[in-house]
Amino acid sequence: MWFRCELLSAIEEEMSLPLMCPAGCLGSQKVCSYHDILVHLNLTRDNEVYTATRPVLDHTHPTVVRMDLALYAILAVIEKTQTFTPFIWIILMWNNERVSWDPAMFCGITELSIPKEMLWKPDLLITEMTDMDNASQSPYVYITYDGNVTFEEDLKVVSTCKMDVHKFPFDTQSCNITVMSILHSVSQLRLTPSSNSSRITQFTRRVMQTQGEWEFLSLAVTNELFVLGDQNWDQIIYTISMKRRPLLHVINFLLPVLFFLCLDLSSFLISDHRGDKLGFKVTVLLAISVLLLILNEILPSMSNRTPLIATYCIVIFAMMLLSLLETVLVTHLMEKDSQQKGVPEREAVLVEDLEGKQDKAASPSSPASPASPSSPSPWKPLRSALLASPLRPQRPGGRPSRERLPSGPQVADGGPAGGDAHLWLMVLQELRELKGLALAWVRQAHGGQPGYWTRLAYRINVGFFIFYVAVALFFLTLMIKEWQS
Secondary structure (H helix, E strand, O other): OHHHHHHHHHHHHHHOOOOOOOHHHHHHOOOOOHHHHHHHHOOOOOOOOOOOOOOOOOOOOOEEEEEEEEEEEEEEEEOOOOEEEEEEEEEEEEEOOOOOOOHHHHOOOOEEEEEHHHOOOOOEEEOOEEEOOOOOOOOEEEEEOOOEEEEEEEEEOEEEOOOOOOOOOOOEEEEEEEEEEOOOOOOOEEEEEOOOHHHHHHHHHHHOOEOOOEEEEEEEEEEEEEEEOOEEEEEEEEEEEEEEOOHHHHHHHHHHHHHHHHHHHHHHHOOOOOOHHHHHHHHHHHHHHHHHHHHHHHOOOOOOOOOHHHHHHHHHHHHHHHHHHHHHHHHHHHHHHHHHHOOOHHHHHHHHHHHHHHHHHHOOOOOOOOOOOOOOOOOHHHHHHHHOOOOOOEOOOOOEOOOOOOOHHHHHOOOOOOHHHHHHHHHHHHHHHHHHHHHHHHHHHHOOOOOHHHHHHHHHHHHHHHHHHHHHHHHHHHHHHHHHO
16 A cells, blocks of 8 residues: 555656545655745744845846835824824835745645744835834744745834925825835835735725824825935835815814804994993904914914915904904094083982982881971982073973972971871972983983084994905905815
8 A cells, every 4th residue: 555655646746647645645645844944945043145135146136126005094194293194004025036945845835924034124214204113013024935025014104294284174185105225226126016006095995994084085106216326216105195174173263263253243233332342352352362372283383385274363363453443443432522522420420329319218118317397408409409500401481490399397287197208208209300300411411413523433333344244255255265276
């Protein structure tokens, strides 16, 4: 039986045809291991033949390195520092002319993985990288029987990216990842992409894990030469295009600024005679200032073009400031007219004092002072002054209206039991008459036509409101067109 198996094996090797071996031959098949291949190749960590120099038998032959790159995730895009942090997957393939074996001699083994320190690797770097990746890297490489070496690695890249934030937050950014050799020129190492842009973009969309604020658009690949003196280096440029999702910035920034603009427009409905309008406008202006400080933390300090969002905030801030100055002017003009035609301040205080004393006299809980029936009325001097005023209301006949109040003794005739009550009724009636006279005096002083400065302030207010609304609508329309272009 053993002889028959050996004969069949010899015939199979000579004819290169697969022959069936009887069941008894299975127990005599050769057992192979990966270590046998390493021993056959004399591939060890200390063998400098495989690690010291480029893996070519003729030094005039360049080593061709094929490369693929896929984007797994967009981790961070920081406009302030102009940095871009993607998580990428890199595949490198090249041929080692010193590595080869016959799979038939090793039970059909065509590939194996070995530690990457045992073989030469191309000295490639990413030129935009600004920070080293401290994550654990793949410790192995794959080699095939014909010398092809495959190295795969996941890498977190912190790179620089020249960003154009002119249309922030409706912007589209393109960041490059440039891979090239440090020392080997094109005469020693050729670097070529293994896949085209369309294939890489489709593969990236399938394996994309997270995008966050950014939406992945495309991944383009180009192969260029880097020329320095009389030397040329191959470089592969991967351009990652992405679009920002603007919803968060619209809700947190653009809409609040627009709402503050609407509040400033609504302040024109507040009366200019009071100081509340001026305080309201100052408060809105301070709120816009806080949003500008937040914007300063987002945008870079230097940019080729002014961001549209900065123009949006500055113009609205300037419009609100101009509205505040207009309010100050209108208030000043109205106060100027009031000083020329207004009632002295002591007369307004007089009316308020009369109202307070009337409420006190009408209150049932007020303590009744023991006033003597023969004591004169405490309001007669004030009433006499109001009755003698030229602003006092006139009767149709031209004579002043004058009613005679009952004196103290006449009230006292009502009887001893109701003397105090009649006295308080007399005081209340007199207070009502004094209040009416005082209010008539103030109304007559203010009841005329508005003065010149008041009419001018009203015209300025109406004209500025129309101008304000027209400029705001025109500016917002222009900003929307610029963001959509």
